[in-house]
Amino acid sequence: MSGAMAQTATSAASENWRDQGVLDLSKSPYARLRSVPVHAVSLQDGFWSRRRRTNVDDSIPTMRLALEEHGRMDNFRRLSGRSQAARRGRIASDSDVYKWLEGACFVLQSQENPDLRGQVEEIVTIIKGAQEPGGYLNTYYVDDHIAERMTPVAQETGHELYCMGHMLQGAIAYYRTTGSRELIGVGQSFLDKFLIPAYGPENTKRPIVSGHPEIEMSLVELYRTTGERRYLDLAGYILQGDPRITMTPEQISNLYCGIPFTTRTQLEGAHAVRALYACCGATDYYLETGDPAYLKTLELLSADLHDRQMYITGGVGAHSQGESFGDDYELPNARAYCESCGAIASMMWNWRLLAATGDARFTDMMERALYNGVNSGMSLDGKTYCYRNPLAYDPSWDTGDRHTPKGQLRNAWYDTTCCPPNLERTFASLPGYFYSTSKEGLYIHLYDNSDLNWRLESGNSIRLRQTTRYPWNGDIRIAVTPATPEVFTVFVRIPGWSGNSSVKVNGVPVKGVRAGTYLPIARQWSANDVIEIGLDMKPQMIRANQAVAEDTGRVAFQRGPVVYCMEGPDQTRQDSKSMAAYSIRESGETTSRFEADLLDGVVVLTHSADLHEPGESLYERALPGEDVASSTSVELMPYYSWANRAKLPMQVWIPLDHSNGSRSVARGSEPTAEPLPSNSAGE
Numbered sequence: 217m218s219g220a221m222a223q224t225a226t227s228a229a230s231e232n233w234r235d236q237g238v239l240d241l242s243k244s245p246y247a248r249l250r251s252v253p254v255h256a257v258s259l260q261d262g263f264w265s266r267r268r269r270t271n272v273d274d275s276i277p278t279m280r281l282a283l284e285e286h287g288r289m290d291n292f293r294r295l296s297g298r299s300q301a302a303r304r305g306r307i308a309s310d311s312d313v314y315k316w317l318e319g320a321c322f323v324l325q326s327q328e329n330p331d332l333r334g335q336v337e338e339i340v341t342i343i344k345g346a347q348e349p350g351g352y353l354n355t356y357y358v359d360d361h362i363a364e365r366m367t368p369v370a371q372e373t374g375h376e377l378y379c380m381g382h383m384l385q386g387a388i389a390y391y392r393t394t395g396s397r398e399l400i401g402v403g404q405s406f407l408d409k410f411l412i413p414a415y416g417p418e419n420t421k422r423p424i425v426s427g428h429p430e431i432e433m434s435l436v437e438l439y440r441t442t443g444e445r446r447y448l449d450l451a452g453y454i455l456q457g458d459p460r461i462t463m464t465p466e467q468i469s470n471l472y473c474g475i476p477f478t479t480r481t482q483l484e485g486a487h488a489v490r491a492l493y494a495c496c497g498a499t500d501y502y503l504e505t506g507d508p509a510y511l512k513t514l515e516l517l518s519a520d521l522h523d524r525q526m527y528i529t530g531g532v533g534a535h536s537q538g539e540s541f542g543d544d545y546e547l548p549n550a551r552a553y554c555e556s557c558g559a560i561a562s563m564m565w566n567w568r569l570l571a572a573t574g575d576a577r578f579t580d581m582m583e584r585a586l587y588n589g590v591n592s593g594m595s596l597d598g599k600t601y602c603y604r605n606p607l608a609y610d611p612s613w614d615t616g617d618r619h620t621p622k623g624q625l626r627n628a629w630y631d632t633t634c635c636p637p638n639l640e641r642t643f644a645s646l647p648g649y650f651y652s653t654s655k656e657g658l659y660i661h662l663y664d665n666s667d668l669n670w671r672l673e674s675g676n677s678i679r680l681r682q683t684t685r686y687p688w689n690g691d692i693r694i695a696v697t698p699a700t701p702e703v704f705t706v707f708v709r710i711p712g713w714s715g716n717s718s719v720k721v722n723g724v725p726v727k728g729v730r731a732g733t734y735l736p737i738a739r740q741w742s743a744n745d746v747i748e749i750g751l752d753m754k755p756q757m758i759r760a761n762q763a764v765a766e767d768t769g770r771v772a773f774q775r776g777p778v779v780y781c782m783e784g785p786d787q788t789r790q791d792s793k794s795m796a797a798y799s800i801r802e803s804g805e806t807t808s809r810f811e812a813d814l815l816d817g818v819v820v821l822t823h824s825a826d827l828h829e830p831g832e833s834l835y836e837r838a839l840p841g842e843d844v845a846s847s848t849s850v851e852l853m854p855y856y857s858w859a860n861r862a863k864l865p866m867q868v869w870i871p872l873d874h875s876n877g878s879r880s881v882a883r884g885s886e887p888t889a890e891p892l893p894s895n896s897a898g899e
């Protein structure tokens with residue numbers, strides 16, 4: 217690009233800094249959908265507003281103090297002589313600060329907050345102060361570690377470019393909050409002065425491997441933000457892998473980089489967060505280039521995730537060892553890794569695939585991760601976090617692992633504290649995931665009590681008001697108010713789990729409602745047109761594919777987007793042995809009730825069950841009719857709310873009672889349910 221052209225691209229980009237959302241897809245040639253800015257959607261009193269308030273009032277402030285207390289800020293200050301403290305934290309710890317910064321910026325995009333603004337400005341100053349004149353920026357590879365910079369080993373496992381990727385994302389969020397390119401300039405200086413002159417595909421330069429993918433998606437976003445093509449090309453080169461670097465088959469599988477992305481066929485064995493961050497970067501690259509080989513690979517990997525590798529909670533990563541995907545259908549419950557960052561990565565990836573395709577199956581996966589495997593990662597008070605999110609738990613089995621101390625599943629701090637600020641930035645950016653625009657009109661992805669104040673791609677201003685108690689109630693009323701009447705399409709999402717849905721416009725039913733699709737409603741929209749959506753909130757009993765050995769003979773429950781679990785505090789018998797002796801009556805009824813004072817307000821499910829009397833011997837002969845069981849019921853709570861009370865056993869997959877004759881659950885059988893009273897889900 218010529219200097220004049222680059223100038224034009226930059227100045228054009230600089231005019232619309234407030235107009236961009238989580239991603240800037242405004243010029244992406246292969247994006248079917250465009251982002252809506254975070255500030256355009258205000259969450260009103262409802263499910264996510266409570267989480268958002270906790271995040272702003274408690275999580276982000278306490279994490280700021282924790283980052284200070286654990287030396288993460290001093291790591292930067294010492295490089296400009298403003299601290300004498302020794303460096304603390306693991307090699308990737310700069311990224312914790314960058315993720316916090318990004319989250320704080322998303323908060324400021326929604327609301328003014330002078331204290332937070334001051335903290336953001338302070339962090340921007342200390343980051344700038346830590347940069348070397350040659351552009352280099354990383355607080356670990358200094359002093360005795362200078363010689364390790366970008367060595368092959370450091371590239372593979374040292375998280376140098378991973379940290380820079382998070383720095384760029386924080387810088388872009390700061391730009392979209394303030395209009396200041398100051399921090400983007402710091403990132404560009406690293407790339408243009410340090411990295412690109414010495415590293416790249418040319419024979420005169422040394423090769424790059426991303427090691428822990430993350431830089432790819434941030435380079436594409438930097439390209440979108442600056443218009444500078446070299447950043448997109450660099451992302452493409454890294455995604456392609458450099459043949460000059462040799463890696464072992466295990467590294468290629470686990471690190472998910474180093475070979476052409478388009479030759480990937482599966483996720484098995486991959487470090488879950490690495491693999492899905494690579495998929496995010498590859499989707500971003502596709503959105504800009506339209507390379508069909510990328511789309512083909514992304515579809516293949518998405519099907520692998522959906523059909524063989526994803527937990528019902530949207531969590532990913534079966535193995536604690538290596539934090540990796542397991543074999544196909546290997547989905548252990550108690551040993552599940554399901555790192556919070558993995559569910560977040562899945563949400564981020566599905567958001568990009570949705571932008572590329574407009575296909576509602578990606579929204580379903582995104583929503584599943586958001587309400588369950590992501591939401592479980594933060595405690596209800598917003599002050600402690602899960603690194604792992606297992607689907608079964610018993611305090612007596614909890615041995616801890618590399619990151620999580622024994623018996624302490626939720627912690628305020630981790631030595632590798634990747635998940636807490638990742639959760640914070642995700643919840644802070646959530647308003648940006650509710651809607652998209654396209655040249656046809658407006659897409660509605662998520663439901664909650666909220667207001668949209670934005671514009672169509674025609675330039676016409678539009679307001680939407682959603683009134684709902686979703687996810688506790690399936691009735692959603694949406695008032696659509698364009699500034700001037702206009703013919704366009706509203707794409708209404710019908711979730712895949714909603715078997716029986718209805719949509720009306722101004723009281724008149726709309727035809728063609730199908731689960732797992734967007735219902736296009738093309739008409740002339742005028743002020744105060746009203747869409748009424750009715751979604752199917754009957755509790756559903758779910759079984760897993762027979763190939764998932766751990767779930768054989770078990771069922772899970774889901775109501776709307778919320779996956780349920782059975783946790784000790786709610787059962788009459790709470791000890792480990794008794795918890796294992798409950799079984800769900802296949803023919804039983806599931807009833808729902810809203811409990812305003814429990815776990816910040818939840819719909820509780822109750823289902824009839826048998827409680828078996830555990831015998832004395834380890835093994836005994838199974839004889840028909842000799843199993844002693846008493847009739848009881850189990851109480852089921854949303855999975856995301858578990859581990860917020862006494863530390864007691866929990867299970868998502870519960871044994872199904874076989875004593876009533878049939879050993880099988882018919883696939884697609886209609887569960888019975890009691891309708892939720894319409895006024896039962898108030899805050």
Ligand SMILES: [Zn+2]
Nearest residue numbers: 555557634635
């Ligand atoms: Zn993490």
